[in-house]
Amino acid sequence: MNTADLGLPVDVPSTALFTDHYELTMLQAALKAGTADRRSVFEVFTRRLPEGRRYGVVAGTGRVLDAVENFRFDADVLGFLRERDVVNEETLEWLAAYRFSGDVWGYPEGEVYFPGSPIMRVEGSFAECVLLETVILSILNHDSAIAAAASRMASAAGDRPLIEMGARRTHELAAVAASRAAYVGGFATTSDLAAGFRYGIPTVGTSAHAFTLLHDNERDAFQAQVDSLGRNTTLLVDTYDVTEAVRTAVEVAGPELGAVRIDSGDLLLVAHRVRQQLDELGAVDTKIVVTSDLDEYAIASLAAAPVDAYGVGTQLVTGSGHPTCSMVYKLVARAESADTKAPLVPVAKKSSGGKTSIGGRKWAARRVDDDGVAEAEVIGTGPVPAELADRQLLVELVKGGEVVAREPLDVVRDRHAGARGNLPLSATQLSRGEAVIPTEYVHLRSGS
Structure with a gap:
């Protein structure tokens, strides 16, 4: 895969600079504090659909996989960071060896989503996951808005x-x-x-x-x-x-x-x-x-x-x-220490203004009626109810840093047609309204 396949100018060597300055300063501080290696779980979701929309469409997943694979800090990128004094030498040395080695789960591309749907879950050390926030959101917010x-x-x-x-x-x-x-x-x-x-x-x-x-x-x-x-x-x-x-x-x-x-x-x-x-x-x-x-x-x-x-x-x-979907990338769980066996602790932002998040590593399933028509998006932590075991939505996209779920674009296109066809008929109405099915939460608790 070369940069032309990503829609990048041929003189851009990687996707590593498709990020925000503060991702690297957070990394530097976490490395110094000894917390950078804590196992972490980040989730991509949106708190609400754009006004009047009945459902969202997951798009850009394939481009995200390419971007993660090409997220490399080569000599030119490191030189730029050094010249601008973005981070210190110890952090630059860490970045030079960066390769994402974690796991990514997500809704398969073309699937529909609703408020709260954990569209993508990124797991690994805090250091390697936090760097991917901006590029993942950039792709998913743009592509999902166009696809919708x-x-x-x-x-x-x-x-x-x-x-x-x-x-x-x-x-x-x-x-x-x-x-x-x-x-x-x-x-x-x-x-x-x-x-x-x-x-x-x-x-x-x-x-x-x-x-x-x-x-x-x-x-x-x-x-x-x-x-x-x-x-x-x-x-x-x-x-x-x-x-x-x-x-x-x-x-x-x-x-x-x-x-x-x-x-x-x-x-x-x-x-x-x-x-x-x-x-x-x-x-x-x-x-x-x-x-x-x-x-x-x-x-x-x-x-x-x-x-x-x-x-x-x-x-x-x-x-x-609606040129964006307002998706966010939030830390929802992290280990108590850098020990690989340390248990995960649910964490979440708690604030006013409608930005409260729900902690915990989540699963998602879509409940359907007797005719196979969707009737609820069910999101939870802990055990998946038996009746929803075969209706789970998240699939493995990256395992141990290796992409495992690339698909032809026609497969993605057909999946979306099927997913849209399984929604209630009112999903296709152009009049303004709420999400066509409700989001239900089970076994969840707010973080603080």
Whole structure:
């Protein structure tokens, strides 16, 4: 695995600096205090879903595994830390030998989650686990937000395919991660070639308005595109007059024209008019693709329109109003000493303002009704109730520092479709509401 596979610039040697300054100063202080080697358990969770969302989507797990594997403090990184006097020489020496040797458990990527769900659990020494906080949260918060928006859009679109086309609306590296997350959430293709190259996502694209404007007239532009890409191409028909463009498109490509794309105007009205015109011209199999600042609500409003596919950009890569999931990475248990046999003690932050956490190493299971539909997210410590033993959600991702659970992206995508399909029907409603199933806690206690 090289840095290009992570969506990193080729001159970035590792993921070790994808962290916050205070992670390293905590490490230095813990090393001096003799507490750095205490066995610790950190958990990733969110206290609440973004306002109005009924469920969350776990996305980015595969990228987290790559990031953990590539978390190395090489000579250049150590030189930077030394030059900036971030930590002392003893800490730099410790970092030079850093390799994560602990265990990671988590919800399998593509699974849904709810408030309190222990989406990921990282276990090892305090020193090796605390360094991973920022990079894990950075990936999971971004990718899960995009995947949740994509999932809602996929629900709204039904059987109609969705094209991810938001690369020009976000950071160039975030665009690659967003495309991957969108695919997990149910999108079928992407316009981003980097995402296609790194993750095998199918890529699509034909032409923009600039191509039409380049030519002396619309007919010449359409002819050039058909001559190059064939009659099955998609012609953009709203550069000038849509009615005239559709007529010209069919004249140039014939009834075998693959599709027309509409990128402006009242999409509902225009789509009906274009469908009628295409049928009258004999292009009954020509599809209609619509773009233009779509979100899940706009997609839902076009459910009755003769639209065959949607292209989504800005709203998708910004999480459709919720660009983060507010996930946190909290220490929930730690050993009483550095002795490897020392028992774990539950710990948790206790404060006002809705930020109280619950201590203890947790398991999670999803209770279902007689029809297999989810009815509660059950979280606890201690023994797992017998009736939930085969419904546990956490799986082993890293064992003794070695990744053990890499999966093809199509497997992740299919898992999400199945998980979403097992939620109550109200999960797909776009109206604002609470989490579609409640979170229940058993055998838990608050820390202090």
